[in-house]
Amino acid sequence: MSELPSPISAVPLAHEATAQAPEATPDAFLQQGPGWVRLAVLVLSLAAGGAGWLAWQTHKRVQGLEQELVRRQQDSQGQATEARVAARQAQELAREAAARVTLLDTRLSEVALQRSQVEDLIKTLNVSRDENLVYDLEAGLRVASQQAALTGSAEPLVTALQSADERLTRAKQPRLDNVRRAVAKDLDRVRATRVADINALTIRLDEAVRLVDEIPLINQPEAAGKLPAAAPSQTSNGKASRNASGPGNGISGVAPSDDSWRNTVLSWTRGAAESVWSETRSLVRVTRIAQPEGMLIAPDQAFFLRENVKLRLLNARLALLSRQTAQAAADLRLVERTLPRYFEAQSRKTQLLQSMVSDVIAQSQQTAVPRPDDTLAALAAVAGGR
Template sequence: MNDQSSPSSSPVPQSGAEAPTEVVAASAPAAPPPAAAPAPVSAPAPAPAPALAPAPVVVHAAAAAPALPGWAMPLGLVLALLAAGGAWTSWQTQQRVHSLEMELVKRQQGSSEQSSEARVLARQADEVARDAAAKVALMEARVSEVALQRGQIDELLQSLSRSRDENAVSDIDAAVRVALQQSTLTGSAEPLMVALRSADERLARLSQPRLEPLRRAIARDMDRVRSVAVPDIGSLLIKLDESVRLADELPLVSQSATSGRAVAAAQQARAAAPAARASMSAEGASSVWPQWLLDWDVPLQRVWTEIGSLLRVTRIDHPEAMLLSPEQGFFLRENLKLRLLNARLSLLSRQPEAASADLQAAQRSLVTYFDMGARRTQIAAELLRQVASQSRLVGIPRPDDTLAATAAALAGR
């Protein structure tokens, strides 16, 4: 049966008892090897063919395919396993990435909610802090007021609880400090001396043994103040004011020379006129001189005096003083007044160097441009000399011993 259904293959008898050979036709396509090759079925020997027919060749499909090497099958299995493992790993990685993305989204949403809540809380905290700062400021103001009131109350209680001696010491300390300020402002040591003297008299009336160190300190300060020659600023200012008043009445050298010559000539003419009249009257009585010579003698004498006054030889130490015009004399007097007023301000502001410089400049102006032979000029020069000699201020000594003793007496209560 099988032989009839498969015409392409038929058993071929071979001579010499050779085994049948299986040949794969070249035209047959290559097929994958089966799992198990079927064993050839032995057929009964057919009837002998005619002799002239060619002998058919039996071809087997398995015999025509080339044989695969032995390592191809394990390699394929390994590659298949690797591909399966890679696919599994990529799937697992994708799942993990997806889970991580979901976790990040959740956390981002949570952080956004937390940040919004934090903003709200920060705004509330800011408002609470502002309210607290306002309350603290109000409390501090109230505390300061309470502290001030408490301090005033403490001072009042202390003043009420002090004894007579302590009140006396406090009054002495305050009086000495005020007197020191007055002496510094006025430049005179008299207020300080009066305060120290009154303090010593008050302590003498108290006659407390524990206040004896204070009395000794007051005595030492009084000796120190007496030993220092402090100028009286008030008297110096009065002298400067008098010098300023005299500045408008001081005669200039240029004016005094001209007026002096005219006055001298007039006085000389007045003195010579009576003598000339007497002599000419005596001569007229003894001689025959006409009367008209007596009448013309006085005018002629005056004319001769004027002619003689046109030429005068005088020694001039400062030529610029003789060249001053009346307008320049006015500005010279004003400049002298300004110098004296500047010296006055310097004395009031306790600047002895500036006052001395202004006084020296005023003295040079007096000597150079004003007539030193005049009485008023001499008075002004003497006033400026006194002010310049007394304007070197000496610092008023501080009553440090008295202040230290009063502080010790007040601290020992």
């Protein structure tokens, strides 16, 4: 193997070779070389100039990019600093919010506890208020029922039911809706009830008591003899009037004729016959009697019979005033059965008295005011259910 020359010995050799070569210049090179070499050198020069210009432009762009990157880095650092500050503030705000949420949870639990206590208190108050309302309505309806029974008028009960309906409307409690429906039903029933006028009935009974003394008994002869006796009186009055106005009275001065005397005699004879016939009929009377005890009553007992009928009517009057309609109806029915047994049924006054007694019996049954049973039952159900 041959040894390589050392670097120190190679440097003088290169220097010597350079010194021995002839010195050449670019112009000489261009003049000595062919044309394409010169063109290549020109192209290379232009390429080198273009490359330098591009390098310079690239350098300028790189410098601009570096400046932009530095600026953006500075902005990013500022934004990062601001973000760290904002994050720190957000953390502080989160801690404060967490503390506030904890405090709000504590207060919310306290408010919920207080709300439950208030709801229990309101519920207790509502229940007690409803119970008081139910008791007040029940007491008012019972008092109104007693007043209606005593006075015989439905106005106290109607007023109490209307007041109860208004109070239930103001209460606005769903558990009292059944009571409101019961109140409306009882109110309609009470309003539809016809109640008789007690004052008018007592006046009719007073008139009936006065009429008892005027009605004829069955065994009274004058009861049947009054009407036929009136015919002769009318005939005699007619005859007297004809005699007074006839030609024989000496007033006109005209002489009576034979026909006028004949007519006068005939009319006098006819009047006398009718008078005799009416007197004969008054002595003998044929009557069909369904109740024999009416004819067997003694004349001195007629006064006591009339007084007994009056007492019955007065008892019925007192019973109506005391709102004992059943007792009043019983007394009036007894009077109604007594009238055709002892008194003349064909008499106009007897028929009038019977009609008055029948009307009072029929109207006395309308004095009972209905009780608010549906409302009382609904109130009892609400009070029992609590």
